[in-house]
Amino acid sequence: MSYSLSMIPGGSFNRHVNWLGRVFWRAWFDVDRVGLEPARRDYLEYRFGTVISSSERNYLLGGIPYYIFIGCHKQSTENPEALAKLDAAYTESPYLSPTRHRKELSKAVEQSVPGIRSKAYEAAIVNLSSNLPLPSSFYQHHHWRIWYDELHPKHTQFNNEYIYAFTWEDPRVDHRLLRIGSDDVILAISSAGDNILDYLQYSPRKIHAVDLNPSQNHLLELKVASFTALSYLDVWKIFGEGKHPHFRELLLSKLSPHLSSQAFQFWLDHCNVFTSTSGKGLYETGGSRYALKMVRYLFNIFGLNSEVKRLCESQTLDEQRELWPRIRNILLSKPLHWAVVGTEWFAWKAAGVPPPQRNMIISDYMTRNGLSGGVKQSSDVSGQAIWEYVVDTLDPVVNHTLISDDNYFYFLCLQGKYSRRCHPSYLTPKSHLKLSTPGAFDGLRIHTDEINEVIARITPGTLTIAVIMDSMDWFDPEGTAAASQAKAFNQVLKMDGRILLRSASIEPWYIKIFEANGFSARRVGARFPGSCIDRVNMYASTWIVTKTVELFLNSTESVRPLKQRTISVSSSSVDDLEI
Template sequence: MSTALANDFVGGFLQHAADVKDTLGETAHIKSIALAVGFLSTFASKSFLVFIWACFFKPFTSSKVHEDHQNNLETFYKTQAKFYDTTREILLQGRDEALKLAFSHAKANSSRGKKLVWIDIGGGTGLNIEKMDKRVAKLSENFTAVYLVDLSTSLCEVARERVAKQGWTNVHIICGDACTFEIPEEHADLITFSYSLSMIPLYHSAVDHAEKLLNPDSGIICSVDFGVQSESNSIGRTNTLGGMVNRHVPWIFRTFWRIWFECDKVFLDPSRREYLEYKFGTVKSVNCYNRTLGKIPYYIWLGVNKQEDYQLVYRFNCLATESPYLAPVDPKKNQPAGNEDTPVSKALEAALDNAKKGLPYPSLFYQRQAWRVYYDELSDDYECFKNQYIYAFTWEDPREDAALLNLTSRDTVLAITSAGDNILSYATLPDPPKRIHGVDLNPCQGHLVELKLAALTTLGHDDMWKLFGEGKIENFEEILITKLAPHMSSNALQYWLAKGPKAFDPSGKGLYDTGSTRWALRLARFVFAISGLSKKVSELCKAKTLNEQREIWKESIRPVLLSTLVGKLLVGNKVFLWKALGVPSNQAAMMGDILQYVIDTLDPIIGNSLISSDNYFYYLTLTGRYRPTNCPDYLSKQGFKVLSRKQNSPLEGIRLHTDYLNNVLRRLSKKTISVAVIMDHMDWFDPEGDDVNDEIDALHGALCEGGRVMLRTASKKPWYINNFEQRGFKCEAAATRYSGQMIDRVNMYASTWICTKKPAFTDRKMSTIELDKF
């Protein structure tokens, strides 16, 4: 009978493996089959029957609970200790990922070359230690000492046998209480709870004891465990949690699994995780389901000392970069942040509010890098983006920006974030700006740029190229967890764990077939396919001379793409312009005849810019990838070398704001921005509204004397230029596009403007003639 049951069980596993193959690929498929085969041999044996008896039947035979917790553990584990690891592999998911995350963060926080002290609390048979040694980091090379602590004598005996078999000389087994054990060292650099906190009755004491042992400056504590959370558990403390992706577990799963596991004295109540999140600052938080065994909820969580972690000092110092005249403050003191004329960052407001309540600071305060500025993840303002970025690449030409603005290290630049290509280009300049503020209301645009920043910080050029040059890479999740995660916010990590494996899948279409604008690219490919032009488009992208490019365009592609029929159905359709190209109705109205506008955009490009070698914007659009000799500056070998250097990297000056431009401008100290690059942002405003004046006033306040605003627009002279001039700016068209002429490699806009803030004279009023001369 047991063999039949095993066969049924494995049959389900094989079906699951087929589903895994469809969604995650061949490697995951093979691993699932291997698990099924392994379980077949186990389940058909006595060990399977003992496992079933101990976990699913024995808890219902007696309600007696021993006062001595060690006695309870022995009663449960004594008969299963020898085959514990085999029967738990499929149940206790996420342990490999948790170890990789924990080690990568602990190593990143430690002094270079320093070996770590690791305590695995509730480590059982020592399987976690073996996983660390074989799959993550060699114990002999990375750890001074490793301590396994467990109260079960049977499990500890298996652990001792494992230590002897592996020949580890720096691993020590402590058969003792998680609340009182001691180690010779003063502090540990890494402390882990792997499916153990849910089984510790006095978990408050165990967590408090771990807090005392953790290195206060740079130690990492990690828990991977079952747990049920809901949105109601997070009220009033969402900014401490490191993101809300999959945080809410539906009522049916919360109720069923909590009752089921309590029969085995395993407690999935949210209080254990909540206590961790109260005692420590959250560095990373990942919410998952074990879908193989019925969608059991589990989590992976990493934290640091909430008051003493060295990153806190750095983060508070970095508040001065959000609002440059704000001095660093002592958040433990209930002191005012400044007078009414001094802007206060949202981060500082949130930190002071948390400090009053005894809560950890916002999770973003504990991140290794200060790139991402604090934002309220649950704001209603972000709902319209539906948890996706619009642009996977940036359409503005930074070569023209550099030529027009002549940026130097004396500049502080504020720019629309978009996909980050332009702000990274500014950072590769010979004398880059001392500070670059990227602003975008869409949080996912910030997640994309964080991924690029982390990759530039940790990866070699080959992997960087695969990620963002080709948009495809093997083992994305492994690279994300082991290399990139320590340099990203928890919010961005959650996003890319969910979206990244599919976006970068080598068998898929790649990164540049993501984002809202992917529909325009797909539609273009569809039009080319049904028109029989795909081959000609490929030839266009390989053309070696402008004459060859012009001929292919004129004879084959242009007659179809710019035909009246396609124009009316696609580029002339306002629904298509917004949904596929991100062109709002106000901007579309500024274009006039839209089909003619598109003709004036594309014809000069074909005639003057060789797509194959000097126009990565259209090359990417048509091919879905870049070329090493035709790519954004940050992907070139020279640009990568500048940005990835370990000392004085220009990346240190980048800050990413997730907010309305107005809000960011008003929270920056007055007269601290020298250049604001706002792309075509102003075209979106309603000419009948007052919002445009509010933004111009905010720009005027944030810009220093002589500060400049650079903008692009769909009009040769947009209506809002008069508003700029009425509010103290001198405005000049730096480039105007006429039919048949190209103003930059994108050529998508009718004009580019530089609006310069006029100097303020307090001693006398300037005459109209003097103002005009300025």
């Protein structure tokens, strides 16, 4: 027997060997009467539950393919009660033993929440009905990472690369706005995992981390496993300095029991990120590395390295402001922005700004300057709009935040690593003590999927907070995705549940969509020229969207209020959010 690719239980990373390699190595080992048929591995994975597997090549001996397999007895995990427990944890549903299902579940509950099942549960049922082993996620020591179809095009489009090596959101402002407590159930975008670790320090009941890019979740998994298994010194070297000469040894001996098979395969293939003696390590990787490398290249070409170093060592804002003009003349030169930074290619490939978000920046610029829609596609207009946006981002950061001591976002961009004085809160010894405590991550669930797919499989009325960053900016204003997501959030949030979002626009077009679907919206931060909205200062506005009306979605996806409340449909706002 041979599995289809979609049924590979431990992950397919590096599993494929090209036709020429297969023919050559089979012929080579046939001389010694050693068979290399794939059915051997298939049978091993069929007989045992896959805990971890990895496909490797020994290049010292000519690139001989080999694999690592760690398995376990699979029967204990395949009973219906074990699957139901995992499913309940993934979907925020109360656990009901399948053996007493009829007695414990009333008809009213059955009718109110029909058939909410996680994709992991559905995959398990499909495999069991076909007499195949379960996906490896069911046999892990921890059930943080939820099963996903790694070969689906929506995941393979990222080519096994994360975009962000660190998170561009200021958690200090998040905490002031959200006041996270022990009863909160949070949905948040994973990104690089920094803010997820920050939220976990406040011990919420559950956090659902969501990202469509599998590699972003591999990075989050690595951070979680590191806090679980490593000392503070090792964690600091890996995520504070971005390098660790013994990362491979740590991965194999200490981290692997706490990683999913897919994450283990990914990091085993990317050990050089941390062990390479050249480059800046972790923080010079990912899709956004191009922008950081370009900035450092400019510093080298124009002899600004000494000024940058002094800027990052400045003890006062006055000293920082004195050093900024010469650096500014290079970074914010108009020819550079019109030729490179203002282009759509650079915005997406290097800075992670998709075309719809870039268009929002241009539209705001046109509105401020009274320009007509006919010149929207003009390269001069778009270049000037992006240039002004970057100016409004960087100038206030230098004028109002001390990079050497507090603004670790820009310190990292300039230095390629954190310092002992300037780093995220999750890298403090106090945070390590809390996050390395047994059970610290029991409430974490890592979903590799779209937000809509995840919240559709969470029991309605269970989320209290959603932190969706700037993800709504990625939607097409002419499409229906924004309305679908607003309706979905109305279903899954508790009454008075809140959504925290940021936008590159001062008045995002989709705020009205939220207000039309049972939410009130309040702008809690607005960035105007010369002002700082937070330490990142990259977004034009910050919003809290609160559920105030319960909506009912019928079978045709129309929305009808179940309970009317008197609310204002206009957004209230404040001019600036103090940092």
